[in-house]
Amino acid sequence: MKPILLMFSIMLSLTPFSKITMDKKEKIATTETDSLTIANFFKNSLTKGKSYDWLRDLTTNVGGRLSGSPEAQKAVIWGENLLKSLNFDKVWLQPVMVPHWVRGEKEKAYFTVNNTKYDVPICALGGSIATSKNGVIGEVVEVKSLKEATEMGEKLKGKIVFFNRPFDDALLNTFHAYGGCVDQRYSGAATVGKFGALAVIVRSMTSSIDDNPHTGAMSYGSIPENEKIPNAAISTNAANLLSKKLKENPNLKFYFKQSCQTLPDEPSFNVIGEIKGSVFPNKYITVGGHLDSWDLAQGAHDDGAGIVQSIEVLRLLKLSGIKPKHTIRVVLFMNEENGLRGGKKYAEEAKLNHENNIAALESDSGGFTPRGFSIGSTANNYKLFLGWKKLLSPYGLNDFSVGHAGSDIGPLKSDSISLFGYRPDSQRYFDYHHTAIDTFDKVNKRELELGAASMTSLVYLLDKYLN
Amino acid sequence: MKPILLMFSIMLSLTPFSKITMDKKEKIATTETDSLTIANFFKNSLTKGKSYDWLRDLTTNVGGRLSGSPEAQKAVIWGENLLKSLNFDKVWLQPVMVPHWVRGEKEKAYFTVNNTKYDVPICALGGSIATSKNGVIGEVVEVKSLKEATEMGEKLKGKIVFFNRPFDDALLNTFHAYGGCVDQRYSGAATVGKFGALAVIVRSMTSSIDDNPHTGAMSYGSIPENEKIPNAAISTNAANLLSKKLKENPNLKFYFKQSCQTLPDEPSFNVIGEIKGSVFPNKYITVGGHLDSWDLAQGAHDDGAGIVQSIEVLRLLKLSGIKPKHTIRVVLFMNEENGLRGGKKYAEEAKLNHENNIAALESDSGGFTPRGFSIGSTANNYKLFLGWKKLLSPYGLNDFSVGHAGSDIGPLKSDSISLFGYRPDSQRYFDYHHTAIDTFDKVNKRELELGAASMTSLVYLLDKYLN
Numbered sequence: 001m002k003p004i005l006l007m008f009s010i011m012l013s014l015t016p017f018s019k020i021t022m023d024k025k026e027k028i029a030t031t032e033t034d035s036l037t038i039a040n041f042f043k044n045s046l047t048k049g050k051s052y053d054w055l056r057d058l059t060t061n062v063g064g065r066l067s068g069s070p071e072a073q074k075a076v077i078w079g080e081n082l083l084k085s086l087n088f089d090k091v092w093l094q095p096v097m098v099p100h101w102v103r104g105e106k107e108k109a110y111f112t113v114n115n116t117k118y119d120v121p122i123c124a125l126g127g128s129i130a131t132s133k134n135g136v137i138g139e140v141v142e143v144k145s146l147k148e149a150t151e152m153g154e155k156l157k158g159k160i161v162f163f164n165r166p167f168d169d170a171l172l173n174t175f176h177a178y179g180g181c182v183d184q185r186y187s188g189a190a191t192v193g194k195f196g197a198l199a200v201i202v203r204s205m206t207s208s209i210d211d212n213p214h215t216g217a218m219s220y221g222s223i224p225e226n227e228k229i230p231n232a233a234i235s236t237n238a239a240n241l242l243s244k245k246l247k248e249n250p251n252l253k254f255y256f257k258q259s260c261q262t263l264p265d266e267p268s269f270n271v272i273g274e275i276k277g278s279v280f281p282n283k284y285i286t287v288g289g290h291l292d293s294w295d296l297a298q299g300a301h302d303d304g305a306g307i308v309q310s311i312e313v314l315r316l317l318k319l320s321g322i323k324p325k326h327t328i329r330v331v332l333f334m335n336e337e338n339g340l341r342g343g344k345k346y347a348e349e350a351k352l353n354h355e356n357n358i359a360a361l362e363s364d365s366g367g368f369t370p371r372g373f374s375i376g377s378t379a380n381n382y383k384l385f386l387g388w389k390k391l392l393s394p395y396g397l398n399d400f401s402v403g404h405a406g407s408d409i410g411p412l413k414s415d416s417i418s419l420f421g422y423r424p425d426s427q428r429y430f431d432y433h434h435t436a437i438d439t440f441d442k443v444n445k446r447e448l449e450l451g452a453a454s455m456t457s458l459v460y461l462l463d464k465y466l467n
Numbered sequence: 468m469k470p471i472l473l474m475f476s477i478m479l480s481l482t483p484f485s486k487i488t489m490d491k492k493e494k495i496a497t498t499e500t501d502s503l504t505i506a507n508f509f510k511n512s513l514t515k516g517k518s519y520d521w522l523r524d525l526t527t528n529v530g531g532r533l534s535g536s537p538e539a540q541k542a543v544i545w546g547e548n549l550l551k552s553l554n555f556d557k558v559w560l561q562p563v564m565v566p567h568w569v570r571g572e573k574e575k576a577y578f579t580v581n582n583t584k585y586d587v588p589i590c591a592l593g594g595s596i597a598t599s600k601n602g603v604i605g606e607v608v609e610v611k612s613l614k615e616a617t618e619m620g621e622k623l624k625g626k627i628v629f630f631n632r633p634f635d636d637a638l639l640n641t642f643h644a645y646g647g648c649v650d651q652r653y654s655g656a657a658t659v660g661k662f663g664a665l666a667v668i669v670r671s672m673t674s675s676i677d678d679n680p681h682t683g684a685m686s687y688g689s690i691p692e693n694e695k696i697p698n699a700a701i702s703t704n705a706a707n708l709l710s711k712k713l714k715e716n717p718n719l720k721f722y723f724k725q726s727c728q729t730l731p732d733e734p735s736f737n738v739i740g741e742i743k744g745s746v747f748p749n750k751y752i753t754v755g756g757h758l759d760s761w762d763l764a765q766g767a768h769d770d771g772a773g774i775v776q777s778i779e780v781l782r783l784l785k786l787s788g789i790k791p792k793h794t795i796r797v798v799l800f801m802n803e804e805n806g807l808r809g810g811k812k813y814a815e816e817a818k819l820n821h822e823n824n825i826a827a828l829e830s831d832s833g834g835f836t837p838r839g840f841s842i843g844s845t846a847n848n849y850k851l852f853l854g855w856k857k858l859l860s861p862y863g864l865n866d867f868s869v870g871h872a873g874s875d876i877g878p879l880k881s882d883s884i885s886l887f888g889y890r891p892d893s894q895r896y897f898d899y900h901h902t903a904i905d906t907f908d909k910v911n912k913r914e915l916e917l918g919a920a921s922m923t924s925l926v927y928l929l930d931k932y933l934n
Binding site for chain 2: 042043046047169170172174207208369371393394395396398425427428431444445446447450
């Protein structure tokens with residue numbers, strides 16, 4: 001823009017001097033109130049927080065809680081009791097049918113090279129069928145992608161297909177690396193079943209080079225029953241060793257055995273609590289995580305952390321004496337891991353009841369130190385949210401990217417709702433994700449509490465400024 | 468400012484249109500080069516990094532390495548060999564005499580209430596004298612500050628003084644909480660010795676409520692020999708229990724025994740490597756951490772992380788084919804923990820040799836995920852550094868606060884040097900600091916590598932833009 005034009009446009013945009021002063025004063029006062037309120041959330045979370053004690057209870061007394069399991073049912077009761085003890089305006093269970101997959105006996109795997117046997121840490125993937133009772137044994141074909149496997153086609157017949165594309169460690173955000181690999185886990189078996197492959201093993205979804213196999217959901221899609229083959233994950237150490245040994249001895253035999261199965265759907269529940277809005281009781285802001293976890297461990301970071309943080313949001317609001325204008329709901333979603341039935345049910349009911357959901361926030365990226373929020377909203381609202389950065393950046397919340405917010409709240413998506421994903425630091429998440437070591441001791445108390453306060457601050461600002 | 472004045476001032480500040488365009492183009496090109504160079508540092512650190520392997524080696528093969536110990540000497544040789552293997556232009560050892568305090572036999576402590584004996588996790592503080600051979604036993608007086616202890620004065624005679632002021636958990640940065648408590652550890656014994664107290668025990672310096680006693684430096688200052696009393700730290704769980712039991716039973720007896728002693732100073736070394744500057748070989752940029760650690764553990768976060776990151780800075784610069792304009796030095800400082808002799812010696816030699824040190828960067832806050840740098844410099848230079856925020860914030864480096872940079876580089880301070888402390892996230896640091904659990908497994912590979920790349924990026928920018 002030329003200088004003369006620049007000046008002209010400044011003249012046009014200038015408002016009278018007195019008006020500026022008034023607005024500025026008001027704005028400063030509002031900002032100060034917000035700043036103090038937010039500081040108070042953080043102080044209370046760090047010094048009078050409940051999230052860590054709740055997480056200890058959920059992870060150690062309820063434990064792993066896969067949908068349809070007795071532990072998942074125990075978790076529902078745990079959640080309902082906890083919400084009721086906090087004196088919210090309303091607490092209820094929202095029924096939902098969920099898948100019921102069981103792992104069965106502990107899996108077993110090894111391969112042999114020149115009479116040396118190498119034991120392999122392995123776990124069945126959620127949704128997989130079992131091997132035959134005696135297990136499956138076969139030669140191994142290593143591939144790096146679904147595309148490569150598809151191109152090999154009939155060459156895979158009678159083989160165990162080994163998907164071994166590792167995380168791209170150059171990516172800063174480990175979720176992006178996960179996103180770049182997880183198709184192997186989710187769709188590997190569905191891709192090669194039609195070629196007559198015997199089974200699929202997949203490298204665990206992590207950058208960490210260790211002995212923990214990572215489970216997770218897989219799907220056969222709509223392939224015929226006779227093309228369904230057993231599918232398991234092996235540890236990254238084992239994947240590296242196997243890949244190395246395959247180069248030296250392409251005919252080595254790999255054996256594994258698993259006895260998992262899918263049982264009929266089970267009744268379960270989303271657990272919901274709410275504080276009634278004082279001005280717009282029929283407009284809703286939802287905050288939540290998922291109550292179910294994989295069965296291998298305690299589900300501490302995934303997603304016990306999100307559960308206790310979400311409950312803490314409502315408790316911290318109450319503790320600060322804030323009477324929200326909108327109705328604030330906490331939802332402990334059931335069945336994020338292998339079906340998303342809870343998230344779908346919640347959105348379905350919201351639609352049936354013509355609910356006006358203006359915003360939703362999910363925490364499902366672990367209980368790590370705060371980095372920001374990912375946001376899905378209209379451009380106008382996004383501008384509003386960016387204006388809050390100054391209030392939130394002192395707490396390490398600098399990342400306000402446009403992006404995926406959360407699986408459970410995804411089905412609520414519409415033109416009028418703003419969706420948020422709480423984004424803690426991502427570096428350690430996939431060290432634990434879906435493994436036996438996702439346990440309570442991996443969660444740092446203060447990091448968890450900072451997350452709860454971050455979420456509370458966002459919900460406070462949404463309630464105050466979003467209509 | 469009134470609109471008309473505002474416009475006038477804009478007119479004055481406007482440069483010719485063509486000039487703006489030229490400068491802007493150049494600036495964009497430079498920024499793009501810098502941006503790509505920095506991206507490359509991060510990529511190389513994350514995919515071809517050496518810091519994690521080096522840290523494994525230092526922590527597990529050398530282990531804890533307190534100044535004056537055989538392990539510290541082994542660490543010097545480790546450092547020298549490593550630097551030599553990296554083909555820097557020059558590698559040498561800088562001699563320095565260091566204190567030599569030894570812990571002796573494992574400490575023992577307990578207290579008894581109504582014939583029930585409570586064992587207490589305890590460790591002598593660095594610099595403390597031993598108890599008598601049979602240990603020390605006495606009633607306990609709990610205080611929360613040096614001031615409170617001083618006010619009690621003669622009432623402390625014949626007592627064991629228990630300093631029990633906890634971390635202020637409301638503070639976001641745990642180093643601030645540490646700063647608010649550590650006087651109890653450092654000066655507690657010197658404060659109450661003159662009142663005839665028998666001994667001092669201090670609550671461990673951490674927010675974490677657990678069973679790990681945290682050692683660390685203490686000083687008797689210049690008090691007479693006969694006022695020196697034994698000084699130890701107890702775990703936070705034990706501190707809470709003792710405090711509780713004292714309220715119920717103020718006359719309970721506390722016993723502990725330690726056999727630590729200070730031996731004569733030992734010869735040791737700073738280990739130094741450098742890449743010669745191509746334009747200003749006599750201007751220096753120093754990057755370093757401290758090679759010594761406490762004896763209780765492997766010194767992984769404190770400060771093995773800083774050591775391997777600092778070495779990695781020079782390796783990553785070389786790997787990118789960058790020929791620095793200034794001479795870049797890595798210094799593995801000896802004796803930060805209990806004397807700072809290495810840092811003082813380095814600054815002393817720099818002065819003797821009339822070295823022009825333009826900048827120094829220290830990493831001594833753990834190998835955690837990046838948050839920023841704390842900076843001590845002239846106001847003008849600080850403005851220059853703030854201008855780099857856009858280049859660094861994509862990597863989580865948002866905090867560019869004015870503040871303490873690092874103990875080892877502190878003695879270099881002058882009007883002309885800019886000092887930087889690498890600041891990773893602080894939440895977990897004091898879970899491990901100076902305890903037996905500061906071990907290799909507590910360091911996340913990617914977090915460590917991100918730190919090394921952050922430091923490399925800063926050194927690159929300093930070399931390019933600071934004169």
